[in-house]
Structures are given as C-alpha cells and as structure tokens.
Amino acid sequence: MPDFICVSRHGRIDYISPMGARLLGVTDSSILIGRSLADFLHADHRSLLDAGTAVTDGLCQPLVLLGEGGRGIHVMAAIQRIADESGDALLLRARILPPDRPFAPEGEVTASVDLMAVCLMKSADGRIDAVTPQGVQLLGAANMADVVGRPLSAFLPKETIASILSLAEGTSAAGYSVTTKVFRLDGQDRDVAMSVMPFGDGPHHFLIEMRSRYENRLMDEKLRLAETVFAATVEAIVILDSDFRIVAVNPAFSAITGFSAEEVVGTLPVFFDLATDPDMLTSVLATIGRTGRWDQEQWSRRKSGEEFAKRLSIVGVADGDGDIRQYVALFADVTQRKHDEERIRYQANYDSLTGLPNRSLFMDRLCQALHLAERAGQRVGLMYIDLDGFKLINDTLGHEVGDELLKEAAKRLLFCVRHGDTVARLGGDEFTIIMPNLGEIRYAPVIAQRMIEALEQPFHLENREAFISASIGITMFPDDAVDANTLLKNADAAMYRAKEQGKANYQFFTADINAEVSERMIIKNGLSKALEREEFTVYYQPKCDLATGRLTGVEALLRWRNMELGAVSPVKFIPVMEETGLIGTVGEWVLEMACQQYRIWRDAGHPHMRVAVNLSVRQLRQPNLARSVEEALRRAGIEASGIELEITESMIMRDTENAIDVLRTLSEMGIHLAMDDFGTGYSSLSYLKKFPVHTIKIDRSFINDIATDPDDQEIIRTIISMGHSLRRKVVAEGVETEEQRILLRKLRCDEMQGYLLSPPVPAAEIDRLLASLRPGPEA
Numbered sequence: 001m002p003d004f005i006c007v008s009r010h011g012r013i014d015y016i017s018p019m020g021a022r023l024l025g026v027t028d029s030s031i032l033i034g035r036s037l038a039d040f041l042h043a044d045h046r047s048l049l050d051a052g053t054a055v056t057d058g059l060c061q062p063l064v065l066l067g068e069g070g071r072g073i074h075v076m077a078a079i080q081r082i083a084d085e086s087g088d089a090l091l092l093r094a095r096i097l098p099p100d101r102p103f104a105p106e107g108e109v110t111a112s113v114d115l116m117a118v119c120l121m122k123s124a125d126g127r128i129d130a131v132t133p134q135g136v137q138l139l140g141a142a143n144m145a146d147v148v149g150r151p152l153s154a155f156l157p158k159e160t161i162a163s164i165l166s167l168a169e170g171t172s173a174a175g176y177s178v179t180t181k182v183f184r185l186d187g188q189d190r191d192v193a194m195s196v197m198p199f200g201d202g203p204h205h206f207l208i209e210m211r212s213r214y215e216n217r218l219m220d221e222k223l224r225l226a227e228t229v230f231a232a233t234v235e236a237i238v239i240l241d242s243d244f245r246i247v248a249v250n251p252a253f254s255a256i257t258g259f260s261a262e263e264v265v266g267t268l269p270v271f272f273d274l275a276t277d278p279d280m281l282t283s284v285l286a287t288i289g290r291t292g293r294w295d296q297e298q299w300s301r302r303k304s305g306e307e308f309a310k311r312l313s314i315v316g317v318a319d320g321d322g323d324i325r326q327y328v329a330l331f332a333d334v335t336q337r338k339h340d341e342e343r344i345r346y347q348a349n350y351d352s353l354t355g356l357p358n359r360s361l362f363m364d365r366l367c368q369a370l371h372l373a374e375r376a377g378q379r380v381g382l383m384y385i386d387l388d389g390f391k392l393i394n395d396t397l398g399h400e401v402g403d404e405l406l407k408e409a410a411k412r413l414l415f416c417v418r419h420g421d422t423v424a425r426l427g428g429d430e431f432t433i434i435m436p437n438l439g440e441i442r443y444a445p446v447i448a449q450r451m452i453e454a455l456e457q458p459f460h461l462e463n464r465e466a467f468i469s470a471s472i473g474i475t476m477f478p479d480d481a482v483d484a485n486t487l488l489k490n491a492d493a494a495m496y497r498a499k500e501q502g503k504a505n506y507q508f509f510t511a512d513i514n515a516e517v518s519e520r521m522i523i524k525n526g527l528s529k530a531l532e533r534e535e536f537t538v539y540y541q542p543k544c545d546l547a548t549g550r551l552t553g554v555e556a557l558l559r560w561r562n563m564e565l566g567a568v569s570p571v572k573f574i575p576v577m578e579e580t581g582l583i584g585t586v587g588e589w590v591l592e593m594a595c596q597q598y599r600i601w602r603d604a605g606h607p608h609m610r611v612a613v614n615l616s617v618r619q620l621r622q623p624n625l626a627r628s629v630e631e632a633l634r635r636a637g638i639e640a641s642g643i644e645l646e647i648t649e650s651m652i653m654r655d656t657e658n659a660i661d662v663l664r665t666l667s668e669m670g671i672h673l674a675m676d677d678f679g680t681g682y683s684s685l686s687y688l689k690k691f692p693v694h695t696i697k698i699d700r701s702f703i704n705d706i707a708t709d710p711d712d713q714e715i716i717r718t719i720i721s722m723g724h725s726l727r728r729k730v731v732a733e734g735v736e737t738e739e740q741r742i743l744l745r746k747l748r749c750d751e752m753q754g755y756l757l758s759p760p761v762p763a764a765e766i767d768r769l770l771a772s773l774r775p776g777p778e779a
C-alpha cells in the first residue's frame with residue numbers, strides 16, 4: 001500500500017493520508033487540508049501538478065517531496081486524474097524509495113503506486129464517489145459518468161462488499177487486500193486483486209485500488225524485468241524531465257561517467273555536448289518531438305577529465321495526449337571501438353614504418369588531384385621512385401637497418417616537396433610523389449634532381465655509413481594519360497627505364513617506353529601458361545676446345561614459342577620471369593632437362609659433354625638451391641661433374657656474401673661453375689679470386705671487334721692471362737668468324753662458343769654434330 005496518498009483539487013490538498021501527513025512532518029493531517037500541494041514538492045517537479053497533467057492518463061516517476069524544514073524525501077509517485085461529479089481532481093500516491101537507492105526509476109514502482117484503477121467511496125450507501133481513467137477501463141465502462149454515483153454492488157459480489165463494510169466498522173482498520181470477481185459493465189467479468197484502505201474522515205470513506213489479476217502478474221513481471229535491465233545493463237540510462245533535467249540515472253551511467261547519481265540529479269546533463277549549446281538542444285528536442293528520437297556519436301569528458309566516446313540515443317516519452325513529459329537517454333561507452341576504428345583507418349591508409357600514405361590512400365589522393373586538375377585545367381606531375389642499392393643494404397646489414405634507411409629516405413623526400421604534394425610509400429623501397437598544380441613540366445626535373453641529390457647523401461645507420469641513389473620515373477597529367485592507373489603504370493615504366501640507364505637518374509615517360517611496357521605485359525600474360533602448355537624447349541649450343549676442335553660441352557638455352565607471339569627471345573622473357581618469380585620453376589625445369597640430356601650423351605659414350613645451365617639471380621638466392629640441384633642429379637642418375645652452372649658477374653656482385661657461400665657449397669658438391677658475361681661488370685681480379693669458379697666466359701661484346709679494335713684485343717689478352725694465372729679456364733663467347741677464332745687461339749684462349757661452331761640447336765642436332773666432328777688438326 002502506498003506510504004503517501006493525497007487528493008488535490010485546483011492545486012490545494014483536499015485529502016492527505018495520515019501516514020502521508022506524518023511523512024511531511026505533520027501529525028494532524030487536517031491542518032494540511034487546503035494547503036498548496038506544490039509547497040510540498042521539490043521545485044523540479046512542480047510542473048507535474050499543472051492542469052495539463054490532471055487531464056492525462058497520469059504518469060509514474062521518481063520525485064522529491066519536501067518534508068519538514070525542506071528535507072527531501074525521495075519517492076516513486078503515481079499521479080492520476082480522479083474524477084467525481086464535481087469535476088477533476090488529482091490523485092497522488094507515492095512510496096518511499098530506499099535511502100541507498102533514492103533515484104530508482106520506473107523499475108522500482110510497485111503495485112501500490114502505479115497507474116492502477118482506483119475508486120473512492122465516500123458514502124454509507126456504498127456509492128462510488130470518484131474514479132480514475134484506469135478504473136473506468138477496468139470496470140468495462142465507456143466513461144467516468146457511467147461509474148461515478150453507481151453503487152459498488154453493481155460491480156462487486158456481496159461478500160466483497162460485506163468485507164469492505166466490515167472495515168468501516170473497524171474490524172480491520174489498517175485496510176486489506178483481497179482477490180475478488182468484478183462484474184464489468186460490458187458483461188466480461190474478471191478476477192481482480194483489490195486493496196481497500198480507509199480514506200478521509202468518514203467511516204465509509206475508502207480508497208479502493210484494483211488491478212486485473214492477469215495485468216497484475218504481467219505488471220509484476222514487466223517491472224521486475226525493467227528493474228533488472230535498468231540495474232544490470234552496461235549502457236548508461238538517464239531519465240530526464242520535460243525541462244531536460246536529470247531525474248534518475250542507473251549504475252552503468254556512474255561507471256561510465258564517474259558521476260554519482262547524487263551529483264547529477266536535478267542538473268542539466270553537461271556530459272551531453274548539446275546541453276551546453278542552447279541552439280543545439282532546441283534543435284535536438286525539436287527532432288525528438290518530430291521523430292520520437294535523436295541519435296549521435298560524440299566525445300565527452302568523464303568526471304576525471306578523460307575523454308570518452310559515446311553513442312547517444314535520446315527518446316521522448318509522451319503522455320496520452322502525445323506531449324513529451326520525459327526523455328530517456330541511453331548511451332554506451334564506445335571509446336575502445338572508436339580508437340580501434342581510428343587505428344584500422346590509419347592502418348588502411350598509412351604505411352606503419354614511415355607514416356607516409358600507403359598505396360590505397362595514394363590512389364585516392366591521385367584520383368582526387370586528377371579530378372581537381374581536370375576542372376581547373378591544371379597539370380599534375382607523378383613520380384615513381386625506386387631506391388638503387390637498397391636491397392643490398394637490407395640483405396647485408398639486416399632488415400632493421402633497412403627500415404631505418406627507409407624512414408630516413410622518407411623524411412628526405414618530404415623535405416624536397418612543396419606543401420600540398422603527397423609523398424607515399426607503395427611498399428618495399430618504392431615511393432611515389434603526387435605534385436598537383438605542377439605548372440610547367442620543366443619544374444619536375446628540378447624536383448627529381450633535388451631528390452636524387454638528397455638521397456645520395458650518406459645515411460648514418462647504426463654507426464655505419466650507407467649509400468644509395470634513386471631511379472625516378474616522371475609522368476604528367478594530362479600530357480601522358482588521364483587516369484590514375486595508367487599514370488602510375490607510366491611512371492613505373494619510366495622508372496624502369498631510369499634503372500636501365502644506369503640508375504641515379506630520372507626519365508620522363510615517352511611513347512617508346514609505353515610500347516615496351518605493353519610488350520612486357522603481353523609477355524607476362526603469355527608466360528603464366530607457358531609451362532603447362534609445354535611451350536618451352538631447351539636448345540643446346542656447343543663449345544669446343546680451340547686447340548683441338550674437340551666438343552667439350554654445351555650450354556643449355558631456354559626457348560619459348562607462343563601461339564600468338566611466335567618465338568620470343570630470352571633477352572625479353574627472362575627478365576619478365578625474374579620479375580614475376582616464374583624463373584624459379586622454369587629454371588628448375590631447364591636444369592632437369594639438362595641433367596636428363598647429359599645422361600643420354602654420357603650413356604652414348606660422350607662423358608666429356610658437360611651441360612652448362614644458366615642460373616638466375618632469384619635461383620641463386622633460393623635457400624634450397626644446392627638441394628634441388630642434388631635432387632636433379634640424383635633423378636637423372638648422373639655425377640655432379642656432368643653439370644656446369646653459369647652465373648653472371650653482375651649477379652654475384654649484387655649479393656656477394658650470399659653468392660660466395662652458395663657457390664662454395666655447389667663447388668664442394670663437384671659442380672663446375674662458370675662466370676658468364678665476364679668483362680661487362682666489375683671485372684676485378686680481387687673479386688675473381690674470391691669466387692670458386694672454374695671457368696670465365698668473355699662477353700660477346702669484346703669478341704665482336706677483336707679483329708678490328710686493338711683495345712678489345714688488349715682487354716681479351718689481359719682477361720686470358722689473368723684467368724690463367726688464377727688457374728681458371730677461359731671461354732670466348734659469340735665467336736662468329738674464322739678470323740676471330742684464329743686470333744683467340746693465338747691469344748691462348750681455351751675454348752670457344754659461337755655461331756661459327758653452331759648456333760643453339762635441338763639436342764638431336766648436337767648428336768649429328770658429335771657424329772660428324774672429329775678432333776681435327778690444329779688450324
């Protein structure tokens with residue numbers, strides 16, 4: 001039963017229960033009759049007594065009554081109309097909330113203080129004097145006039161009436177609860193839970209509360225549920241009155257904001273940014289008025305001052321007339337999620353090592369720059385930068401040092417560009433620069449040269465000095481292309497050209513670069529299916545002893561014939577295979593073929609026919625190279641000395657330390673090693689001494705002019721004598737004329753290979769050659 005019952009008419013107390021009066025600090029309730037009820041309500045809640053409230057279906061909420069000396073008494077109150085013949089009055093029933101939870105909201109409402117059906121009986125003849133709208137409903141009536149003035153016996157069984165009357169006779173003065181049947185005016189009888197309380201001064205004055213048993217149970221369940229949700233949810237719940245002042249908060253609110261309920265009840269919620277901005281608040285309230293809710297993610301501060309992100313939803317709670325009486329704000333702490341989102345966004349757009357935009361953000365910015373430039377009729381420059389020599393530093397000094405270098409290189413690049421330009425890292429040692437509104441093309445080389453010079457300055461990494469340079473490709477919008485992808489491809493192709501031109505330089509994109517790029521694309525596509533379509537074959541080019549003319553071996557050379565492209569030169573497709581990594585598989589296939597072929601010639605009585613196979617840079621770097629060679633030998637059932645591996649001089653120079661280790665292992669296995677294209681690289685004697693190679697092959701370019709160019713002759717003489725002094729065999733490549741052969745023999749070159757003897761041919765041709773060639777007399 002409620003702790004406080006009061007009926008007020010025109011704002012004045014008409015009736016107050018004795019216990020209610022005591023609660024307000026008055027022992028004689030009669031002295032409160034006629035006093036303004038508002039005097040006993042906290043200022044925040046006085047508006048609830050407005051006439052408007054009196055004509056609604058009522059409301060239920062926590063509020064503060066003012067007791068003796070202005071002492072606040074926290075109660076859960078139900079405020080309802082109660083209508084009698086003389087008009088509307090207001091019925092306020094309230095229950096004191098426990099002192100440790102003074103702000104409990106709706107969940108705390110009990111059966112005794114919610115908006116249940118209430119009737120007042122004030123006359124000895126048992127007539128209903130006043131009824132709440134809910135009472136009208138429960139009694140199955142259409143309006144209040146159908147109920148007011150009717151005898152209770154029209155609705156209740158005799159026994160129930162008898163027990164109510166016995167209360168009047170004082171047998172149970174404290175009131176009682178009973179379950180009874182109600183005869184409804186619409187004929188649908190119902191069981192109800194009923195509480196009867198003495199009320200007012202007369203002996204037959206009662207306040208009768210009723211709730212259908214079904215609704216009762218349902219209400220209890222709903223209330224329990226609401227209470228649990230309110231207390232246990234991890235979302236903060238804030239109940240606000242119509243002036244947007246806080247009425248109640250749940251424990252999650254305090255956990256998230258750090259503010260206790262006592263600190264915030266009665267205040268404007270400053271932790272909603274909108275409460276401090278009146279315009280914003282007005283617009284939010286208008287939105288809620290229109291749509292019923294308002295949602296936003298926003299940052300606020302906890303009591304500690306720490307920032308937190310919340311996802312805030314505010315809904316309006318309307319009364320029966322559709323007027324918003326309260327607001328419920330819900331919010332969750334989404335700080336972690338916000339941080340995660342920011343981190344993910346950063347990772348998706350920026351390179352974690354250098355902090356520069358990554359490929360994805362670079363493409364966005366490029367597209368944006370092109371879009372703006374197109375509208376403004378401006379030019380955009382794009383540069384593609386590849387660091388020369390970075391891989392060597394990374395491999396020899398370690399990845400950490402490599403990372404430091406990249407960070408420093410990024411800083412230097414940023415230093416070279418204007419505000420508004422974008423420096424991005426595409427990955428590895430590749431950077432791009434977008435220069436929006438470049439103005440004239442001639443500015444680009446100035447910037448490129450500045451970058452090359454900046455990157456050529458020594459890098460001080462872990463007490464070492466390291467040196468790199470940069471190859472830069474430059475392309476222009478709209479001169480070279482109008483879309484981002486093509487421009488990037490152009491810049492890459494131009495960079496590639498800069499590399500070919502000897503590195504540490506820049507190149508503009510041109511039409512012939514374009515043709516080269518398209519050809520490379522076609523080759524790349526064709527190669528991806530070449531192995532499975534069996535488009536590869538191996539040709540063999542013989543070598544002979546210059547002194548005896550005897551065949552000493554052959555070099556296995558890969559051939560590719562494609563349906564559309566026809567026969568493609570290895571000079572074109574081998575670099576593409578290097579780039580794509582396909583050389584690994586295809587290189588192993590060539591080795592396999594070579595081993596099998598050697599086995600055939602050996603078994604046919606030509607054990608001296610050693611087969612030489614070219615190794616690529618990638619193969620040389622493969623950690624399992626020695627093992628895969630060993631397995632190929634085993635599968636063919638041949639000895640290691642039957643195979644020779646050719647490595648170019650430049651390949652070794654790029655990766656010296658690793659190369660020496662790998663070559664030593666191969667040499668220890670008994671494999672012969674040859675240094676190919678000798679003379680085109682460093683050709684240093686000290687280097688040659690370091691490498692366990694058995695043979696050096698003088699590059700074709702020197703042999704070409706041997707008969708006409710005395711310098712070339714001198715170089716060859718030096719290489720031969722140097723090779724011999726290091727006990728290496730010397731082979732001349734690309735011998736095409738008899739004159740060259742005679743000269744080479746004179747210079748005491750050991751062997752020769754070239755069109756003069758035979759071009760690369762299928763194995764069957766070599767068989768014929770072996771049959772026809774006899775070790776001849778000296779020429």
Ligand SMILES: Nc1nc2c(ncn2[C@@H]2O[C@@H]3COP(=O)(O)O[C@H]4[C@@H](O)[C@H](n5cnc6c(=O)[nH]c(N)nc65)O[C@@H]4COP(=O)(O)O[C@H]3[C@H]2O)c(=O)[nH]1
Nearest residue numbers: 557558570571574590614615616734735736753754755760
């Ligand atoms: N003008 C002229 N040229 C001559 C003469 N004698 C031989 N040649 C050519 O010179 C190249 C010699 O091979 P290389 O220097 O190892 O140069 C090879 C080698 O670096 C690479 N290559 C070929 N097959 C393979 C392979 O299976 N694996 C790897 N990694 N590279 C290969 O492709 C390059 C080019 O191969 P090819 O086009 O077959 O070109 C061959 C051969 O046909 C001559 O008297 N005059």
